[in-house]
Amino acid sequence: MRKLSAKIIPKLVSKLKKLKLISLGFCQIFLYLLIGELLSTLIPLPPAIIGLIACCGACLLLQKVPESLDIASSFLLKNMAIFFIPYVVTITLFWPALADYWLACLLALFISTLITLSLTSIVSDKLIERAVQESTKRSINHAAMDDKK
Amino acid sequence: MPSSTMLLMLAVNLLITCTVFNLSSKLYHYSKHFPLTHPLILSGLVLVALLSAFDIAIEDYQQNSQVIMMMLAPATVALGVPLYKNLAVLTKYKSAIFIPLLLGAIISPCSALLLLWLFKVDSSLLLSMISKSITSPIAIDITKLVGGIPAIAVIFVIISGIIGAALATPLFSLLAIKHDISKGLSLGIASHAIGTSSAVQISEQCAAFAVLAMCLNGLLTTLVIVLYSLF
Numbered sequence: 609m610r611k612l613s614a615k616i617i618p619k620l621v622s623k624l625k626k627l628k629l630i631s632l633g634f635c636q637i638f639l640y641l642l643i644g645e646l647l648s649t650l651i652p653l654p655p656a657i658i659g660l661i662a663c664c665g666a667c668l669l670l671q672k673v674p675e676s677l678d679i680a681s682s683f684l685l686k687n688m689a690i691f692f693i694p695y696v697v698t699i700t701l702f703w704p705a706l707a708d709y710w711l712a713c714l715l716a717l718f719i720s721t722l723i724t725l726s727l728t729s730i731v732s733d734k735l736i737e738r739a740v741q742e743s744t745k746r747s748i749n750h751a752a753m754d755d756k757k
Numbered sequence: 758m759p760s761s762t763m764l765l766m767l768a769v770n771l772l773i774t775c776t777v778f779n780l781s782s783k784l785y786h787y788s789k790h791f792p793l794t795h796p797l798i799l800s801g802l803v804l805v806a807l808l809s810a811f812d813i814a815i816e817d818y819q820q821n822s823q824v825i826m827m828m829l830a831p832a833t834v835a836l837g838v839p840l841y842k843n844l845a846v847l848t849k850y851k852s853a854i855f856i857p858l859l860l861g862a863i864i865s866p867c868s869a870l871l872l873l874w875l876f877k878v879d880s881s882l883l884l885s886m887i888s889k890s891i892t893s894p895i896a897i898d899i900t901k902l903v904g905g906i907p908a909i910a911v912i913f914v915i916i917s918g919i920i921g922a923a924l925a926t927p928l929f930s931l932l933a934i935k936h937d938i939s940k941g942l943s944l945g946i947a948s949h950a951i952g953t954s955s956a957v958q959i960s961e962q963c964a965a966f967a968v969l970a971m972c973l974n975g976l977l978t979t980l981v982i983v984l985y986s987l988f
Contacts, residue, residue: 634831637831637834637835638831640834640837641830641831641834644834652898652979653895653976654892654894654895655830656829656830656831656833656834656894657833657892657894657895657972657975659830659833659834659837660833660834660836660837660840660968660972661837661972662834662837663834663835663837663838663841664837664838664840664841664844667837667838667841668841668844673838673841673842677838678838680835681835681836681837681838681839682835682838684828684831684832684835685832685835685836685838685839685954685957685964686957687832688829688832688950688953688954688957689778689796689797689922689951689954689955690774690775690778690825691825691826691828691829691832692797692829692915692918692950692951692954693774693777693778693797693800693801693804693822693825694774694818694819694822694825694826695826695893695911695915696797696798696800696801696915696919697801697804697805697808697815697818697819697822698815698819699801699912699915699916700805700815701815701816701819702908702909702911702912703912705906705908705909706882706909706912709876709878709879709882712872712873712876712878713873713878713882713886713913714916715872715876716869716872716873716876716878716886717869717889717913717916717917717920718920719868719872720864720865720868720869720872720889720917721865721890721917721920721921721924721947721948722920722924722928723864723868724861724864724865724868724890724943724946724947725921725924725925725928725943725944725947725948726928726932726943727857727860727861727864727943728857728858728860728861728864728939728942728943728946728947729857729928729929729932729934729939729940729942729943730932730934730939731856731857731860732853732854732856732857732936732938732939732942732943733934733935733936733939735850735852735853735856735857736850736853736936736938736939737935737936738853739849739850739852739853
């Protein structure tokens with residue numbers, strides 16, 4: 609009995625600690641959301657986006673991500689795709705409004721998304737590659753200059 | 758409806774949605790990221806099939822999944838954390854980020870509009886297509902400004918998000934994209950928050966740049982449309 613309790617209690621304590629941290633993190637996230645909700649009457653941006661900026665700004669002020677916020681945000685982000693499912697299902701409600709044009713719309717969306725994805729990724733990959741090369745070249749030059757000194 | 762049954766309905770709804778999603782993510786994993794088995798497509802289809810099999814109206818499902826839909830706002834706020842963690846990388850590559858961002862913001866709506874125009878589609882649908890690559894809350898406002906139909910704009914937004922998320926993995930390996938930064942940027946530009954949710958699966962850096970691209974694309978397009986509607 610004692611052995612069993614010795615095993616279970618530390619486990620329970622660590623679980624509770626994690627629960628405490630995660631709820632603390634959620635409180636912070638909802639605080640930023642509240643800030644976003646309040647500011648959205650002044651700034652023409654959706655509350656969630658203002659909250660995102662507020663969250664990032666708060667971390668900048670603190671110079672670190674609080675552990676509680678980190679745990680809560682990674683939990684939310686890991687499961688982010690689930691929150692879209694009701695929206696995906698409700699597409700079927702409005703689908704009839706597209707009537708005869710659904711195939712054309714689907715095709716246009718598919719092709720344009722494909723073009724955008726491939727073009728932007730290729731261009732940015734090339735640019736980043738160049739930036740990386742330049743920075744390594746610069747560091748090599750610096751090293752050479754240091755050697756001359 | 759008494760509140761206890763309503764709570765039960767909410768719980769059942771949450772349980773079913775999560776189970777379907779988990780199962781379809783497993784299948785997506787087993788099928789080695791085949792685009793058509795993307796969890797959002799698969800679980801959407803399965804749920805619609807289930808609802809019609811049990812004769813449940815989609816409006817009822819929507820009513821009972823308010824909790825899930827509401828969690829999207831805190832999840833968006835949570836994206837601020839990866840953004841903060843990658844601020845140093847972001848400032849380092851700011852010149853390499855801005856050009857693809859601008860390119861994507863222009864090409865994405867223009868290519869869709871051109872294609873629809875080629876297909877001879879109705880002009881109200883054309884106007885609803887402008888905001889297709891922008892996160893839905895901003896897209897609704899933009900569509901109202903240009904005189905499109907918000908409900909249809911939301912459909913376009915969600916579908917382009919799903920397409921981007923489903924195509925991303927095979928496309929990036931086909932094009933041999935090396936940097937997570939470029940993957941994140943293109944996902945954020947082409948498929949906003951849904952693309953970001955699949956960028957989270959790639960890496961934290963990828964997620965950060967997807968967030969950045971999503972936000973800047975939204976801001977840029979809003980700015981252009983607002984200026985356009987003023988003159």
